[in-house]
Amino acid sequence: MGFFKKRRVRKFAEKAIEQQSDFYVFGSNDFTEAFIDQLIQLGAENKVSLISDIKLNWIEEVKTRINVLYEETKVEYSKRNLYETLGFHNAKKVIILHEDPEIIQNIMSYVTGSEFQVILLAQFAPPFVKYLSGQKPGQIVIVNNIFQIIDELYARMDLPLSRPPVIAIPVPPKLVNSSLLDVKIPKVLILRILREDYKKKLLPIEISPKNTDKLLLYLEDSQESLKNLVDFLAKN
Amino acid sequence: MNNPTLGETMTTTQADTESPPIPVKKRKLGDNLRQAKFNLTAVRADLKYLRRVVYREIKYFIPMTDLIILLSIVLIIVVVLVLILLFVWPIILLIIDSSTDVPKYQKWMIESLTSPEVIRWAASIIGIVTILIRMMIKSPINKYRGKVNARKDVTYIFGSSKPAEQFLFEMVHRYGYEERVSLIADSDLLWIRKLKAFIDVYVVEDMKEFEKPNLYEILGFKNATRIMILTESIELNQNILTNIRQVRPDVEIILLSQYAPNFVFSDLVKDESLFLIEDLDVTVQGLVLSLSLNFDFPQTAEIDIPRTYIGKTGDTMSFDIPKMEVILIRRGDELLSSNEIMLSGDRIIVYYYSNFDMKRTNRIVTELPYKKKKGKKKKVDAVKEAEVIRIQDGFKEDNQLIENESDQKQIFGQEES
DSSP states (O other): OHHHHHHHHHHHHHHHHHTTOOEEEEOOSHHHHHHHHHHHHTTOGGGEEEEESSOOHHHHHHTTTSEEEEOOOGGGGGOHHHHHHHTTTTOSEEEEOOSOHHHHHHHHHHHTTSSSEEEEETTTOOHHHHHHHHHSBTTEEEEOHHHHHHHHHHHHTTOSOBOOSEEEEEOOGGGTTSOSTTOOBTTEEEEEEEEESSSEEEEOTTSOOOTTOEEEEEESSHHHHHHHHHHHHHHO | OOOOOHHHHHHOOHHHHHSOOOOOOOOOHHHHHHHHHHHHHHHHHHHHHHHHHHHHHHHHHHHHHHHHHHHHHHHHHHHHHHHIIIIIHHHHHHHHOTTOOHHHHHHHHHHHHTSHHHHHHHHHHHHHHHHHHHHHSOOHHHHHHHHHHTSSSEEEEEOOSHHHHHHHHIIIIISOOGGGEEEEESSOOHHHHHHTTTSEEEEOSSGGGGTSHHHHHHHTTTTEEEEEEOOSOHHHHHHHHHHHHHHOSSSEEEEEGGGOOGGGGSTTOOOTTEEEEOHHHHHHHHHHHHHHOOOBOOSEEEEEOOGGGTTSBHHHHHHHSTTEEEEEEEETTEEEOTTSBOOTTOEEEEEESOHHHHHHHHHHHHHSOOOOHHHHHHHHHHHHHHHHHHHHHHHHHHHHHHHHHHHHHHHHHHHHO
């Protein structure tokens, strides 16, 4: 049986190499369903490989369009063998959407040493992940969905206070050590440079940013601004 | 050209040589005075808030003082009775009969009062009083109800989930809105115990209580402006939602779509006061975005301007208040740089390094809002007058049109006739 199991995983890994999967998604919950659905709508189904811990109808339906592996035994997630067989060739991002902290911990401990980026949800991120993300900034991304949920709650509170559409991004490589005054992104305002040496410090944009700095941006229109920003970052 | 030494080569980078020095403004006496004024305003705002809280606490403690008064009265009566029997009654007896032996009477009285029968009677009276006290002491739920009902416009939050924790932390420690929220938790976690010092909290000990309508009937939610159900159990949310609707059919209820019971999505449910936070959509958007953009949310907030900074620049405010910086000024739809002069009605977007300074500034804004009565009234009056004139003119024009039309009709009528 073990032979067949390994063959099943290997087959999945071979298919992932064949279709050049950029994203490996672990999970089976509502978030996974909605995320996969969104990726299919964006036409990125060829780039996704899903590793699910349970057989569900929605996964059976998308199985024809994306590469799926059912790994229902929880213990398997704690074995190095699974990750070695998966290989994660071509992987650019591994997205972990599990709710079980034990499974998250196991996956994290085997995938964080690699070069690809690991993405998690803040809602299900165990405390050690925050520690790891501090150790490896940029490699581990925690999508702060709690912040966004609270944003929505604030909007319902009728308070004289609101959360502005301000985000922080790492300085694009081409803008390191160059002036930000001439940078123009439609519907996006560059507000400040956020520098974190031993403590956080806001600097005016007249100063040239370092590669460890972040840029504080105001998004005038959430959708259009983000689109323009992604376009700008692709060029820079 | 001088060759740099090894130390210089290692420490001096291109960025350091190219980028201009970071401007540092020196503090003057006027700056310190302005900061002192801001601190005084912050104290005033805090005092105003404290006064209201103390008044509310006193109001709540009035039923408790009833119990103390009752006990004091009982004690005073006992002491007065003993004193009368020991000192006043012998004097009366002495007046009636001069041969009365007062010391002997007092000795007899003391012996009588300390006799087993009297002690038995006293014990039974103490027992009755204890029962009365027990009856008057409130259960935790009644205590919570009494305290929370002393406030108006409360947002009740159910649950002990991460969103609930984060939301309450920010409301209390970052923005200072502790009066507006109250928590009904499903577990007695450490963060909830800490929160008890700031807001009214009731911890439901047995989860089955959430199923019973009794809990909701006792609480009543009469002063609720909205109820946020933020537990992580769909079943629990269903129980809370259906039971609250029995007590308050009209109150605004907010649920996370992730944990919303399926029946709320049914077409049969037509609840106009039920709102779903689409956290599933929001999360997926964040996930999709994270595939192409590495970003996070810095600590920022958009608030009104503190009254002391109207007519000053945002940079002045950043200079005065430590660990907080004005990064943008919003005047209607217009976005202005922080070196612009701020006017009343403007909003500022601030970045904050410390929760304390954010809370202090926001407390000034909420407790001591700037007065815009006169100007606003005049403006409103002017607008109203303009509106009246416009409407009158409109009527005149309409009348003229009607008159013209009737004239035309008359003419046409005449012509037709």
